[in-house]
Amino acid sequence: MTAQRTYGGISADERRAQRRAALLDAALELIGDQGLSKLTVSGLCARAGLNERYYYESFTGRDAVLTAVVDRIAEELAIAIIEALRAAPDDSRAKAHAAIEAGIHVLTDDPRKAKVALIAGQATPELRARTTETVRVFIRLVAAEGIGFYGVTGRAPDPAIDFRATYLVGGLVQTLTGWLQGDLPLSREELIDHTTDIFVLLGEDLAARLG
Structure with missing residues (x-):
């Protein structure tokens, strides 16, 4: 046997x-x-x-292939971000920079990954819905990491947390898309630094408001 x-x-x-x-x-x-x-x-x-x-x-068909490709890229992205967060010093900017750098490197070290995620993720209504849910997963990850880091647990969820996490992730997706298309004349390091600035600014401001 x-x-x-x-x-x-x-x-x-x-x-x-x-x-x-x-x-x-x-x-x-x-x-x-x-x-x-x-x-x-x-x-x-x-x-x-x-x-x-x-x-x-x-x-079973092309949509199944496209879904699997998008899911694999998303899984690789999530693993890279979580590992970067665990390894980063206990400092808001260090953690934000490490996570953003890891994520952007996954999507740009091999530019086809970002291209495929954008193209395949919009190919059909079902794939667009799948992409939307994938983005929500990263929104929840950003919100959870922020709540844990700034110690705002043990209270009723504040809608402002989800709003800012959605704003940050959605804004990053749009910014990265524009950068890949050549609409933003920034180096990859500058893109990472500017994105880090925004994440830290909105995170610390919200933590002060909720503190």
Whole structure:
């Protein structure tokens, strides 16, 4: 039975996960380099070096591929931000700068990730809804980190917290989009520094108001 489940020391589930990852890597390359129109079953499998039957092993259609690509980028982004927050000194600017720097690096070290997230996330009404929910996840992360850092727990939630977190995350998404399109003549370091300034300013101001 073991021989049927493993091949070369790799289980069937592991091989399936590897094939799925290869298809997602290929989708990132295709959309990032050639555009959404090139994302076909044959093109994706050819880029991944896999037989087309393996496509249907993991995905039911193009929307499923796009959703998985966007979700994987969002997961990578969340992990990078959380790890940066944990490693940063216990200082508001240091934590904000570390988190923002980590997030922006994920999306710009390989510019295709930001491009794909923006293109794929708006491809259909379902994907737009998924993108909206993903943004809400990061809004909740910003709000929770702010509440924890500034010690405003143990009281009724203040709508101002969610408002500012929404404003910050939404503003960053729009700013990053404009920067990637060349509309903002800033270096990446300047973008990170300016964004950090805004996060710290609004966070400390709100903490003073609620303190």
